[in-house]
Amino acid sequence: MATGEEIAQxxxxxxxxxxxxxxxxxxxxxxxxxxxIQPEDLTEAFTxxxxxxxxxxxxxxxxxxxLKVVAPSDVLADMxxxxxxPTGPYMDGTLKAFGSEEDLVRLDIIILLIWGG
Amino acid sequence: MKRVVSVSLGSSxxxxxxxxxxxxxxxxxxxRGTDGDFERAVDLLRELDxxxxxxxxxxxxxxxxxRDRRFAIQDGLKLAQVVEKTPVVDGSGLKDTLERxxxxxxxxxxxxxxxxxxxxxxxxxxxxxxxxLVECGCDVTFGxxxxxxxxxxxxxxxxxxxxxxxxMLPHMAGLPFxxxxxxxxxxxxxxxxxxxxxxxxxxxxxxxxxxxxxIRRYLPRELSGQLVLTNTTTSxxxxxxxxxxxxxxxxxxxxxxxxxxxxxxxxALFLAFLGKAWDAATREDYxxxxxxxEYRPRLTYFQ
Numbered sequence: 315m316a317t318g319e320e321i322a323q324x325x326x327x328x329x330x331x332x333x334x335x336x337x338x339x340x341x342x343x344x345x346x347x348x349x350x351i352q353p354e355d356l357t358e359a360f361t362x363x364x365x366x367x368x369x370x371x372x373x374x375x376x377x378x379x380x381l382k383v384v385a386p387s388d389v390l391a392d393m394x395x396x397x398x399x400p401t402g403p404y405m406d407g408t409l410k411a412f413g414s415e416e417d418l419v420r421l422d423i424i425i426l427l428i429w430g431g
Numbered sequence: 432m433k434r435v436v437s438v439s440l441g442s443s444x445x446x447x448x449x450x451x452x453x454x455x456x457x458x459x460x461x462x463r464g465t466d467g468d469f470e471r472a473v474d475l476l477r478e479l480d481x482x483x484x485x486x487x488x489x490x491x492x493x494x495x496x497x498r499d500r501r502f503a504i505q506d507g508l509k510l511a512q513v514v515e516k517t518p519v520v521d522g523s524g525l526k527d528t529l530e531r532x533x534x535x536x537x538x539x540x541x542x543x544x545x546x547x548x549x550x551x552x553x554x555x556x557x558x559x560x561x562x563x564l565v566e567c568g569c570d571v572t573f574g575x576x577x578x579x580x581x582x583x584x585x586x587x588x589x590x591x592x593x594x595x596x597x598x599m600l601p602h603m604a605g606l607p608f609x610x611x612x613x614x615x616x617x618x619x620x621x622x623x624x625x626x627x628x629x630x631x632x633x634x635x636x637x638x639x640x641x642x643x644x645x646i647r648r649y650l651p652r653e654l655s656g657q658l659v660l661t662n663t664t665t666s667x668x669x670x671x672x673x674x675x676x677x678x679x680x681x682x683x684x685x686x687x688x689x690x691x692x693x694x695x696x697x698x699a700l701f702l703a704f705l706g707k708a709w710d711a712a713t714r715e716d717y718x719x720x721x722x723x724x725e726y727r728p729r730l731t732y733f734q
Contacts, residue, residue, distance in 0.1 A: 341576060341584035399602040405505075416581055419610050423580050426599045 316391035318358045318373070324394035325351070325360055325371040331396075331428045332369040338427050339367050345420055350379035353387035381413035381421065396429025434482075435699045437462040437692075438475050438510075439489030440608070441644075442619055445665060451687040453700060454723060460696060462489065467609065467616065469506065473513050481516035484703035487695030490644075491608050493521040495600060497558050497593060502600040506608040518702050520709050522694030525701060526662075527559035528717040529694065533660070533683040533728040534563035540730075542658060542679070543567050543638065550636035552578045552645040554589075555596055560640060560660075560683075565589055574632060578645050579611055581625070585632065613648050625649050633657070639677075643668060650675060656734055663693045673733045680731040685724055 332338060342364070349362040352375075361376040362369065383390070389408055392398035400422050403409035411418045433456065439445070441464045448461035465471040467490075479486055493507035511519045537543045545568030554561035554573045564571050573586040576595070586592050603611065630651040633639060639646055640660040647668065656678035663684045664672075672680055684691045692700075701720050705712055 341582045344583050401602040401605045405605055405607075415610055419580065419606070420582070422603070422606070423582070423599060426602055427595075 315355055316387040318356055320391045321353060321360060321387060322373065324391045325362065328394040329369045329371055335428060338424060342424060343367065347380040347417060348376045349421065350376045350382040351390060352382060352384045353390055354384050356387050381411060381417045383409065383411050385409040393425065400425055433458045433484045433703045435460050435485050435487065435696060435703055436479055436483050437487040437489045437696045438472055439464045440467055440472055441490035442466055453687060454704065458700060460692060472510055476510060476513045479517065480514045483517055485699035486514060486517050486519045487693065487699035488519060488521045489693050489695050492523055492556055494523050495555050496523055496527055497555065497596050502604050504608060505605045518709055520695060520698040520702060522698045524709065524712060525698035525717055526557055526694045528714050529721065530557055530560035530683050531563040532721065532726065534560060534567060536728050537681060538567045543569055546570055547638060548636045549638040549640055550574055550632050552641035554592055556642060561589060564640065572632065577629060577632060578649060613644050617648065621650055622648055626651050647671065663691055669731060678734045682729045685726050686729055691729060
């Protein structure tokens with residue numbers, strides 16, 4: 315189990331990597347989304363916002379997210395640190411996503427482009 | 432008589448069964464679509480195992496081959512592993528040979544030339560064609576990120592395409608196949624909203640190459656005389672391309688007595704004749720059979 319602080323740190327690292335990756339920003343220039351990150355074993359939630367070219371996060375929920383991602387806190391922290399591809403947890407049901415399949419694939423690709431390889 | 436069956440995740444509307452002569456021997460070839468239903472495909476494969484000479488998997492790949500690397504598509508692998516006795520192929524081995532040869536034929540016929548703008552809707556499923564187009568000096572835009580991932584990012588070099596493949600394929604290949612490729616009903620329809628978004632990429636190209644289900648899914652209402660280089664088409668597909676303003680259609684799959692078949696079908700047929708396991712068949716084996724068939728891509732001129 316990860317703490318809320320660990321998830322916040324992973325999201326911070328993820329946002330910094332995204333914002334410094336010009337190729338990913340260019341690829342993703344048409345995608346403006348609010349993603350709610352909900353650790354299933356913690357009471358706190360986090361919101362990722364991609365507005366314009368900048369990705370940011372904050373603690374707290376979003377009223378009307380485009381995509382909601384629910385998973386154990388350690389899975390979420392590992393995922394945003396780049397230690398774990400979302401594909402495995404998604405396929406074995408550990409990670410659940412609520413929203414369009416296209417948005418889910420896009421988030422998956424962003425994570426892989428930032429951390430993959 | 433050899434029997435080859437193609438089990439496809441695609442539409443059952445395309446089903447057919449024919450008897451053709453292949454290198455002097457009668458063969459029965461049939462195609463069975465499962466309308467995107469994975470479990471139906473599993474049941475059908477179990478039913479056919481040991482009862483036919485070879486099975487082709489259509490509408491899904493088992494492997495994507497990028498130079499000397501091979502990435503398994505998990506759903507494709509699951510289907511292949513259902514079959515224990517009969518050789519199962521996805522066409523990727525033959526595709527790598529056949530589609531290179533098709534490109535060289537088109538170059539020799541003067542239809543491809545250095546600097547010609549080519550849109551390849553997806554190259555990761557046919558890297559051989561991609562390499563051959565680049566080798567011919569064509570100015571190729573690889574649409575993998577656009578047409579598969581929906582991201583407005585044309586890839587302009589094989590090096591970048593490989594970089595993206597290495598980063599993403601080991602993981603993406605584990606996703607359900609329908610998230611990455613149109614299956615079932617989606618193969619029969621055009622996504623007009625995205626077609627409008629993707630139209631500039633089609634318009635900028637003089638050649639549109641790659642998988643026909645992807646080409647058609649996002650086909651703009653009007654083309655301007657482009658050459659479409661693809662794998663296999665039905666008569667309805669040909670009518671659609673003509674109506675939309677394509678100039679020429681080049682299909683890469685060999686014709687047997689006036690019919691063309693999917694690459695998976697042809698590779699299954701090749702294996703049935705070679706009497707080899709899939710992993711044992713070589714590029715030279717395939718080239719030899721293609722020479723004996725006097726292989727040429729099929730050209731249809733609309734204008």
